[in-house]
Amino acid sequence: MSKMEVKTSLLDNMIGVGDMVLIEPLSEDTFIENLKKRFDHNEIYTYIGSVVISMNPYKSLPIYTAEKVEEYRNRNFYELSPHVYALADEAYRSLREQDKDQCILITGESGAGKTEASKFVMSYVAAVCGKGQEVNKVKEQLLQSNPVLEAFGNAKTVRNDNSSRFGKYMDIEFDFKGDPLGGVISNYLLEKSRVVKQPRGERNFHIFYQLLSGASDDTLKKLKLDRDFSKYNYLSLDSATVNGLDDAASFRTVRNAMQIVGFMEDEVQSILELVAAVLKLGNIEFKPESRCNGYDESRVKDKNDLKEMCELLGIEQSVLERAFSFRTVEAKMEKMSTTLNVAQAYYARDALAKNLYSRLFSWLVNRINESIKAQTKSRKKVMGVLDIYGFEIFEDNSFEQFIINYCNEKLQQIFIELTLREEQEEYVREGIEWTNIEYFNNAIICDLIENNKNGILAMLDEECLRPGTVTDETFLDKLNTVCAEHQHFESRQSKNSKFLTDHSLPHNCFRIQHYAGKVLYRVEGFVDKNNDLLYRDLSQAMYKANHSLIKILFPEGNPAKVNLKRPPTAGFQFKASVGTLMKNLLSKNPNYIRCIKPNDKKAAHIFTDSLVCHQVRYLGLMENVRVRRAGYAFRQAYEPCLERYKMLCKQTWPHWKGPARGGVEVLLTDLQVPAEEFAYGRSKIFIRNPRTLFFLEEKRRQCLEDLATLIQKIYRGWKSRTHFLLLKKSQVVVAAWYRRFAQQKKYQNIRSSALVFQSFIRGWKARKLLRELKHKKRCEKAVSTISAYWHGTQVRREYRKFFRANAGKKIYDFTIQRIMQKYFLGLKKMPSMSPVDKSWPARPYGFLDGTHQELRRIFHLWRCKKYRSQFTEEKKATYEEKLAASELFKDKKALYPSSVGQPFKGDYVEMTKNPKYQKLNSFVEDKVLVADVVSKINRANGKVTPRIFLLTKKSLVLADQKTGQVKASVPLPDLSSVSVSTQNDGFFALKLKEGSTSAAKGDFLLSSDRLIEIITKLHCIGATSADRNKINIDISDEFLVQFKQDKVCVKFIQGTPKNGNGVACKRKNNRLLEVSVPSP
């Protein structure tokens, strides 16, 4: 079962009784006894039905934590022990869920804890309502308005160190979801007399002390203030510091709160200036100055304070100074100025101070309202919290107490009315017959005070407005006549002779029997306070101030709006605002917190019976209980009732099937509760006497004990059983595991021995089989070997004869073929393509010699052909000539090898270029084939002469080397042969045909290094011309040459000539020319 589902009740673990309606028997003593008992146990809250009584513990209790908030959140009112949170939760839930506007009325005397309670309510609602940035800001502003108002409106009194000196009603507004939207604060009658005078042991409003203690030096300087309290007349000094109050820290808190609420920096400054101005004002003193008319006129004693105050507020000093000395009275269009004496000046000063402060306070409330007002116009749900000053009975009670007590009287009235009305409504709702309840109705006292015709307030107003001399005494006289007969009015001089001898009643006093007790009021000051007059000169002086805030506070000072009508009196205003408040409260669902203070010493743990008794009486708490119990003391919805008591009857225990009401009926009948003790409502059971409830509770307690035993019994039985079953189960498990283990072991043993056996037998069998198979295989192999051999023998025997005859050739052919193949494949890699390259691979086999040589030849021819195919025509001709030379001279003449390397250029003289040979050039018509310088051998002596030798296709020309003169020209057909030696010389003889024209001079014997070329070309011309025969070439070492008529033999011998290593030619005789050629 989750925490939320646990059903608890107020009745659980009660100290005394949590709800006073359950007190038995009901008397003042038992009532107070119960409160005391609970107070001693720190149970400061007790209910009377739905009303919460709160005792001030004067110490902090751990019952306002976030956990407590969670505990009380969404719980029924009677589910948990009494708490102000339960009331706040009930109010908030009914606002959110039933859409009912709520008001929380907190009453009690000064110091009873009203303000604290109101703060607890607000913080609880703030904690449980919606969250979000905007909502949190609103909450914060609402909560932070408290410190600001407390600083300005609270003061230390003899009864309370933080006593609220004003009444406060705050409407918190929510949207349909229950999220806070904003709020409106109304304030009631600030006790402004405190500004100028405080009773003994009390202080002025906190803000004065906070400012002086907490403000920085700089701020104080600006405000022209001094930190020393004793410098200010308006501050009481005997109790300027309060234990447990840190004024400096509070000042910081207030500044911070002001900032959160939304005060601008300049606004805060203005406010502080006003506070400072009030302090300054108190220091202004007057002295009398005699006038010629015999009257005293007041004058400001020391103008310094006045000056500083005027500077602070931007007032012209002379104007204010004048206002303290004169007073302008206007009557019927006439203005008269009268002087003020010192007493009047003081009166005016104090009136100004009181007005300044109280108006500043009202302005503050309005300014806060502006900040916290809801931003939306949509419909709002409202929760009002009323924290108003409690009923006050002092030794010396004046106008303020009278007003305050009047307010409390009114609240008591609506309390009674609403409690009764609610009670009545519940009875009707539940369909239960209404029994009339006797109670004291204080309407009569309210009437005494507020009756428009002859009420005390009306009389006071009448006196104040009456022309002629009006004093407090004339007012008392009036009361004495008008109210003499009233039951609750007492006065010595009244017509009611009862009080003529009552010495407890002084002559200048009247006494009212309030619902909460008798209060003696001194009439002194009533008229003044009711008039609440501020001389017009002062308000006009204020209006003229050059200070934004002051100007707003004194609108009546505006000369343009002079209103001769008297402003409404304080009593009248208060009555009107109380009237509005009452109307407002009556339209809402009320929730009450009634605060009681346990002692007068502000101390924890002290419970003064008489003091509490007094409060219980005047708060009418006993009556409250009586009203609540008049019909039926206790009521509870059927479901929780049945849930709580169902164990008292067998039919309803443990479960009742059917509607809860039926169950409750069965239960009560079974318990034989007398029928007149209860009534069945529609949704609730009503119990007339607490006795019956306690009877049920007692029965329940006993039954719970039995049930506890039963539960214990069953639980123990269940526990033992489950334990036993668990043991049994474990034993079975253990046994099973053990058995399994033992069996496993045994099985493994058997299995391993079986395996050993098996392996031995299998091994033996396998070996046996292997032996057999091996034997079989060997037999088979032997058989096939034998048969193969046998078969081979047979075949060989049969084929031997064929085999010998053919095999040799075949093998030979094959071998040869293979060798050839290998040889040819080896030739794939060709030797060089150069025709002069002699290299050729060595022959591999002797029998391939012919083929090898033939292939070499074919290859050589082929590569020569290839080489030739690249030749040009010119080159071809050259080679042909070279070939011809080779054919002519190779191995025939020793000179030949040296010519092989020479290129056959033909023209070595370059005649065309030489101008010397111009004539010669023109002589030769054909293309010159050879032009060279040769040596002509003188036939007579063998000496040599250089000659140019020219050869054309047609002729042969010899010319002088120097001149180019033609010496001889021989047409080629005239040439018969050419003779040369076999030696290494360049001699050659050109033999001419006999009988030709050229032959006349004889043959030519010439010598040239280029013999081979000349002869070859000569030979080639012969070979190519069709019309001539080839020229014969004789190669021999002896030949004949025709010299004119003689034939001379030219003989070549080898020898060493004398003149170096050249060839020497010598005519030996007529017939012989010897040429010696050096041996090679």
Ligand SMILES: Nc1ncnc2c1ncn2[C@@H]1O[C@H](COP(=O)(O)OP(=O)(O)OP(=O)(O)O)[C@@H](O)[C@H]1O
């Ligand atoms: N629930 C509480 N827990 C602890 N202290 C409390 C509680 N209620 C009140 N007090 C103490 O009592 C003091 C007086 O309480 P509080 O100011 O609320 O009285 P009050 O009824 O508003 O009086 P007054 O009518 O003079 O304004 C507080 O300052 C606080 O110290």
Ligand SMILES: [Mg+2]
């Ligand atoms: Mg208070």
